[in-house]
Amino acid sequence: MKKFLELISEEMGKAFEAAGFQAELGKVTVSNRPDLCEYQCNGAMAGAKMYHKAPLMIANDVAEKLQGNTVFSEVSAVAPGFLNLKVAVAFVKEYLREMREDAKFGLEMPEKPQMIMVDYGGPNIAKPLHVGHLRSAIIGESIKRICRFAGHEVLGDIHLGDWGLQMGLIATELKKRHPELPYFDESYQGEYPKEAPFTISELEEIYPTASAKSKEDADYKAEAMEATYQLQTGVPGMRALWEHIIDVSVTDLKKNYANLRVEFDLWKGESDVQDIIPDMVEKMKEEGFAHESDGALVVDVKEETDTKEIPPCMILKSDGAALYNTTDLATIVDRMEKYQPDKLIYMTDKRQDLYFEQVFRCARKTGLVKPETELIHIGFGTMNGKDGKPFKTREGGAMRLENLIREINEEMYRKITQNRSMGEEEAAEISKVVALSAVKYGDLSNQASKDYIFDIDRFTSFEGDTGPYILYTIVRIKSILSKFKEQNASTGSGAKDVEGISLREAKSESEKNLMLEITKFNATIEAAYEEVAPHKICAYIYDLANAFNHFYHETKILAEEDRDRQSGWIALLMLTKDVLETCIDLLGFSAPERM
Numbered sequence: 001m002k003k004f005l006e007l008i009s010e011e012m013g014k015a016f017e018a019a020g021f022q023a024e025l026g027k028v029t030v031s032n033r034p035d036l037c038e039y040q041c042n043g044a045m046a047g048a049k050m051y052h053k054a055p056l057m058i059a060n061d062v063a064e065k066l067q068g069n070t071v072f073s074e075v076s077a078v079a080p081g082f083l084n085l086k087v088a089v090a091f092v093k094e095y096l097r098e099m100r101e102d103a104k105f106g107l108e109m110p111e112k113p114q115m116i117m118v119d120y121g122g123p124n125i126a127k128p129l130h131v132g133h134l135r136s137a138i139i140g141e142s143i144k145r146i147c148r149f150a151g152h153e154v155l156g157d158i159h160l161g162d163w164g165l166q167m168g169l170i171a172t173e174l175k176k177r178h179p180e181l182p183y184f185d186e187s188y189q190g191e192y193p194k195e196a197p198f199t200i201s202e203l204e205e206i207y208p209t210a211s212a213k214s215k216e217d218a219d220y221k222a223e224a225m226e227a228t229y230q231l232q233t234g235v236p237g238m239r240a241l242w243e244h245i246i247d248v249s250v251t252d253l254k255k256n257y258a259n260l261r262v263e264f265d266l267w268k269g270e271s272d273v274q275d276i277i278p279d280m281v282e283k284m285k286e287e288g289f290a291h292e293s294d295g296a297l298v299v300d301v302k303e304e305t306d307t308k309e310i311p312p313c314m315i316l317k318s319d320g321a322a323l324y325n326t327t328d329l330a331t332i333v334d335r336m337e338k339y340q341p342d343k344l345i346y347m348t349d350k351r352q353d354l355y356f357e358q359v360f361r362c363a364r365k366t367g368l369v370k371p372e373t374e375l376i377h378i379g380f381g382t383m384n385g386k387d388g389k390p391f392k393t394r395e396g397g398a399m400r401l402e403n404l405i406r407e408i409n410e411e412m413y414r415k416i417t418q419n420r421s422m423g424e425e426e427a428a429e430i431s432k433v434v435a436l437s438a439v440k441y442g443d444l445s446n447q448a449s450k451d452y453i454f455d456i457d458r459f460t461s462f463e464g465d466t467g468p469y470i471l472y473t474i475v476r477i478k479s480i481l482s483k484f485k486e487q488n489a490s491t492g493s494g495a496k497d498v499e500g501i502s503l504r505e506a507k508s509e510s511e512k513n514l515m516l517e518i519t520k521f522n523a524t525i526e527a528a529y530e531e532v533a534p535h536k537i538c539a540y541i542y543d544l545a546n547a548f549n550h551f552y553h554e555t556k557i558l559a560e561e562d563r564d565r566q567s568g569w570i571a572l573l574m575l576t577k578d579v580l581e582t583c584i585d586l587l588g589f590s591a592p593e594r595m
Helices: 004-018 043-051 055-065 089-101 131-149 165-177 200-216 218-232 236-259 277-286 324-339 350-365 401-418 424-444 467-490 495-499 509-518 521-530 535-554 563-587
Strands: 028-030 039-041 072-078 082-087 115-119 153-157 290-293 296-299 313-316 343-349 374-380
Touching (some): 004 028, 004 039, 004 055, 043 055, 043 082, 055 072, 055 082, 082 089, 089 563, 131 343, 131 401, 131 521, 131 563, 165 200, 200 236, 218 236, 277 296, 277 313, 313 350, 350 374, 424 467, 424 535, 467 563, 509 535, 509 563, 535 563
Parallel strands (some): 115 153
Antiparallel strands (some): 028 039, 072 082, 296 313
């Protein structure tokens, strides 16, 4: 199904052609003066130079060809050569009818769906999630959902940090506390315990303790490095202990990500590609891409057209150790071999822009990806407190993600129970749903690359550009539809009549404006997909919610006695609700039945 603006631009193009001008001049845009018209076309201005004719004369010629046209109800040429347009209500109604019948409201599916991988999450094993993990999870989840809705095959990978020094640090500290454990007995031949010798709470205390000790005690750090080496060379006790660390951490991570409605298809980590690294490095050497520089192995990625310095991509350190670069490149090899993705999208802090530029250039130069494979880094800005500095606890540390979510849930619970009477259990459940909308919409409504202020008071407000406002609008529509069904049931009309109702032509300006906002759905989703920009969906549903609420306040829907007109309104509400709920699902949250 073509986008609404495409259709009316085509109609305008036909008029330009009929008047003796190029059809390409008929491009229509949404009016920047809604008080004068709904849409506008500036093609006559561009045509003036091409045809050496006054733009107003061209506009008049085109307007004349549109007299009696079924797409436009009003066309006027105004100085110095603009075409002001209003669309016919019958045309709008018919477009919405087609949208309503389409499974994805008119969004065209790709002829050749792509295989896309989204790399987001990126937590380190044995460390609790903190607010720094919030943006990658929220934005990455939305991008994954948008890509899927746009008709592509998508895999989301958490990409765990599970192979570095932190593993050796944990093993070392655990050995100090419990030297009797079989993992540390080199002569042990039996089976290792199935239960981990620690809980997630203990694990999260062990790591920072060990990390602090290693910074003050050189011998302690040497022990940790030796334990890391043993793990990476396959010493059975270290591997068994490592598996416990992974199991306990991943179980906790899944619980925390589930609270955010974030799901990963793949739970892979750096450990999964360690066996790939030696062959990959050797190949880079053999093909002349990798060379030594100050003892380290590097690949030059600078290009002649660069206007800024791009350092070489380091593959191995001078002691032969691999780096994050090495692991990320090996992960690309693994993904290309197993999944053949057309596009790889990475979510990290924007301060890693240069790092990913180096990795992507290295991957291309060394032939790890096909020339047509897209490599995209979405660098996001910082989540700041009201002081404009990165969000922290009152004590100055990074706030744990579960604590932040709890604070928002509590604030939402307070607001929901303040002026509403409902059971404690129901209020708690609704609070969680609405609080998630507050967090996700608060983040996603900003362009990803920009920093933003995390303001709990503003994000949890039921007014303004917030998640709770969007949900309140959806719940208001649900309430009206529910009452309408009750009315039908009491008069014997039956629920089937509710489902079978059809859209009618708009009778008021607010009704037409609501319908016109709905027509923008497929163009919005297409733009959000192509530009990898969830904030476009937020802007769209805010405008749609505003249009609905304006219509609602002007229209006595349930009190309307004209059954034909009322049923048209109900059909419009159903479509509005479905579009809004589809959009919030793409953003990663849902609406309750009541608030």
